[in-house]
Amino acid sequence: MRALCWVAAGELGVREVPDPELRNERDVIVRVRRSATSGGDLPLLSGRHPLLRAGDVLGAEFLGEVVEVGPGVRRHGVGDRVVVGASVACGGCWYCRQGRHSCCDNAHADPAGADPDWTRSDAGCFGRPRLAGGFAGGHAEYVRVPYADVSAFRVPDGVDDDRAVFGADAAPSGWLAAELGAVGPGDVVAIWGAGAVGQLTAWAAVRRGATRVLIVDRHEERLQMAERHCDAEPLDYRRDDIAAELRDRSGGRGPDVCVVAVGAPPTRSMADRFGGRHVDRPDALREAVHACRKSGVVVVLGGTAGFVDAFPLGSLTERRLTLHGAGRPDLRDVPMLLDRMARDELRTEHLATHRLPLARGPEGYALFRDRADGCVRAVFTP
Ligand SMILES: NC(=O)c1ccc[n+]([C@@H]2O[C@H](COP(=O)([O-])OP(=O)(O)OC[C@H]3O[C@@H](n4cnc5c(N)ncnc54)[C@H](O)[C@@H]3O)[C@@H](O)[C@H]2O)c1
Ligand SMILES: [Zn+2]
Structure with a gap:
C-alpha cells in the first residue's frame, strides 16, 4: 500500500x-x-x-x-x-x-x-x-x-x-484540557496557540460554562477563526500587551485557567534539539504561569518536547498554582x-x-x- x-x-x-x-x-x-x-x-x-x-x-x-x-x-x-x-x-x-x-x-x-x-x-x-x-x-x-x-x-x-x-485527537485533547483545568461556570480561560487544539480547547471551555475565553497567537486567520467558531476573544502577541490584556479582562486577578497549546517552534533545528543538550523555549509556558491568578490552574498540552530552562517555579509555588501536563x-x-x-x-x-x-x-x-x-x-x- x-x-x-x-x-x-x-x-x-x-x-x-x-x-x-x-x-x-x-x-x-x-x-x-x-x-x-x-x-x-x-x-x-x-x-x-x-x-x-x-x-x-x-x-x-x-x-x-x-x-x-x-x-x-x-x-x-x-x-x-x-x-x-x-x-x-x-x-x-x-x-x-x-x-x-x-x-x-x-x-x-x-x-x-x-x-x-x-x-x-x-x-x-x-x-x-x-x-x-x-x-x-x-x-x-x-x-x-x-x-x-x-x-x-x-x-x-x-x-x-x-x-x-x-x-x-484535536477535539478530545481540547476537552481534556478544559477538564484538567476544571473549567466551570464563570471562569476566565486563556489559551496560548490558536491551532486546531487551541481552538477546540476554547470551544470546550465555553461549553463547560466559561464566561470569557481569551486566545493568544500571531496568526490573524487562526485568531479570527477562533473568534468566529469558538467565541474566543483574540489577542495577537505581536500587537497586544498580553499580560496587561489578560489582567484587564479577568477583573485584575488573572485568568482562572491557562492552557498552553502552542506548537513546537518549527524553525529550530532538530539536530540541536535532540543531538545534544536540548532545551525548549518555554515563552508561552512562562507567560501562562505569570498570568494565571493565584491558586489557578495551568494546563500544558504541547510546545515542549523535553527540558525547559528558566521555568518560573517560584511563581508557581508562591502563588499556589496547579500544573497539569497532557501530551495525548x-x-x-x-x-x-x-x-x-x-x-x-x-x-x-x-x-x-x-x-x-x-x-x-x-x-x-x-x-x-x-x-x-x-x-x-x-x-x-x-
Ligand atoms: N495533549 C494532547 O492531547 C495533544 C494532542 C494533540 C496535539 N497536542 C499538542 O498541542 C499543541 C498544539 O497542537 P496544534 O495541532 O493546534 O498545533 P499547531 O502547530 O497547528 O498550532 C500551534 C499554534 O501555536 C502558536 N504559537 C506558537 N508559539 C506561541 C506563543 N509563544 N504564544 C502564542 N501562540 C504561539 C502558533 O502560531 C500556532 O498557531 C502541539 O504542541 C501539539 O503537540 C497535544
Ligand atoms: Zn491500558
Missing part, C-alpha cells in the same frame, strides 16, 4: 510499504478515508530524531472503514465507519479502568526503547513509531488498529468524514464529542483548510508547517 513516510531530516515521501495484517485477536484493519496533520507531528519532521527511521508512517488523527476484524473484537464489524482515537490503549489496565487511556500500561510495545531521561513516553500513540509504541499511523491506505473495541468508535450517520476526523488525549470523551457533532453543537470541518490526496502529503505538511495560505490542518484522502 501507499503511505506518507518520514524519509530523512526535513523530508517526507509517499512510499510503498507492506500492507498491515491482523496480529492479535482484538485488532481490526481500517481502510483510511481521512487523515489530518497535527501540531505534534512538526517536531518529528524538521530534523533528526533518535526514534524515527526512514519508512516510518506518520499520522495520529484519522478515520476510516473497518475491512478486517480479529476474532476477539465484539463491537465492530466489516463496513463500520470509525474514528480511531490517537492514543492506543488496552482498556483493561489500572489507568485505562480509570479512563486515563493516554497513560495505558500495555500499549507501548517497547517501553524500554523510550528514552528514560527525555520524554519518558511509555504509552502508545498512532504515527509515532518507536517513540510511542511502534504503531504505524493513519497517513496510509490501511492501518492496523489494536484493541479496536477500546480505541475505535462508530461515527453517527449524520456526521461526515471532514467533521468526524477531528474526533480522533484519553478515549473516554470521543463518543460524547461525536454525539455533539451529530447534534451540530460541535462543528470542526472549518479546521480542514486544505484537502489533498495523500499523494500530495509532503506538500500538505509544508503548508501546515509554514502556516502558509491560512493552513490550520491539511486533511488527506488516500
